[in-house]
Amino acid sequence: MCIPPPSFFVTGIGTDVGKTVVAAILTRALIADYWKPVQAGTEPATDGGTLAALVPGARCHPEAYRLQMPASPHAAAAAEGLTLSLDTILAARPETAGRSLIIEGAGGVLVPLAPGLLIIDLIQALNVPVVVVSRHYLGSINHTLLTVEALRARQVPIAGIVFNGEPNAASESFILNHTGLPTLPAVLPEPALTAAVISRYAERFREALRGD
Numbered sequence: 001m002c003i004p005p006p007s008f009f010v011t012g013i014g015t016d017v018g019k020t021v022v023a024a025i026l027t028r029a030l031i032a033d034y035w036k037p038v039q040a041g042t043e044p045a046t047d048g049g050t051l052a053a054l055v056p057g058a059r060c061h062p063e064a065y066r067l068q069m070p071a072s073p074h075a076a077a078a079a080e081g082l083t084l085s086l087d088t089i090l091a092a093r094p095e096t097a098g099r100s101l102i103i104e105g106a107g108g109v110l111v112p113l114a115p116g117l118l119i120i121d122l123i124q125a126l127n128v129p130v131v132v133v134s135r136h137y138l139g140s141i142n143h144t145l146l147t148v149e150a151l152r153a154r155q156v157p158i159a160g161i162v163f164n165g166e167p168n169a170a171s172e173s174f175i176l177n178h179t180g181l182p183t184l185p186a187v188l189p190e191p192a193l194t195a196a197v198i199s200r201y202a203e204r205f206r207e208a209l210r211g212d
Helices: 019-030 047-054 073-079 086-091 119-126 140-153 169-179 195-210
Strands: 008-012 033-035 038-040 059-061 065-067 101-104 112-114 130-135 158-164
Touching (some): 019 101, 019 158, 038 073, 086 112, 130 140
């Protein structure tokens, strides 16, 4: 029996915690397709555009919605006279011809897409495991645990957690002991993010995902 390759939804504990970087690493590691269902803000670049520069040759599928305002998706959509629809997003889910698909969210799991519709609702509907990206700052333990609690309350499988940025051993130990989550390789501060850097991390992720 042919087992389909893994696909993942990349979410974060908030905004600007490194989802696109982790999505790029996973895309490179799994030779996967990439899809950002909802993009809010297009300057200086979209997340898909950033990823395409970090993973040359990656197959980046068009967003279901591309909104101009860099704001919460529900607010960015309202500014354009739109109401985002879960059905529209799901209908735009790309066919990947048997390849993995890396799906990048917007902000955290309780970010609103429309009245009565949150990112976590989209995650449930897409039915793929989640990779949680955490970054250390005052309050990040709380934000990380709340994210995990929200996902588990919806019975969403969590593939693992990635700590991005300056390490904090005490915080990481508390989070991992409390949640029991597996950890994927940490992404450390880099002088510059380049395709070569992403490729280097991708090898580490590939080994971790294989269980080597």
